[in-house]
Amino acid sequence: GESVGLHLPTLSVQEGDNSIINCAYSNSASDYFIWYKQESGKGPQFIIDIRSNMDKRQGQRVTVLLNKTVKHLSLQIAATQPGDSAVYFCADGGTSYGKLTFGQGTILTVHP
């Protein structure tokens, strides 16, 4: 079946460093991907998305890279701040928009 997985379950960084969170997906037909941030006790919060016709998209301090050849995407957070500490999930939107397949999640801890 389809699956989405993360290479690193935990990531600890110092404040001001850049963070990179990786994700692999299995459905080569997928055309939409989303990164979410989930803080303790809250629902997933949208960070950034990307469609398969792009290989890079930038937001405020965040960049998502998509490599369709190896079915891999990554989330880069620039100048990481303590407020960025959370669990980050990648989600594969497949081709049926709305039915998301989530990765395991990466716990990002930012030390002051």
Added chain:
Amino acid sequence: SAVISQKPSRDICQRGTSLTIQCQVDSQVTMMFWYRQQPGQSLTLIATANQGSEATYESGFVIDKFPISRPNLTFSTLTVSNMSPEDSSIYLCSVKGTDTQYFGPGTRLTVL
């Protein structure tokens, strides 16, 4: 973006009982979904809540256990029936907005 609220935010229930979770959106949306997040894990889609017709369930989830209603384009309910401790999870409502997919704050359910 869509603003989603859920009630209750959390509950502690006895095994064998049922709990109905409500999801309210601040605008009309075509697609609503229910996800489950078991402790320390990622999100899994339970079903798509269809307005005016029966919900569409994912593999491993059945209507008798998780009946869903969707009376209009802004509201849905999920009932967790005949609960057991294994049903202790966060239950999340999600909607497809005009640009991407959003999540509610979740309902944290503990079954004793």
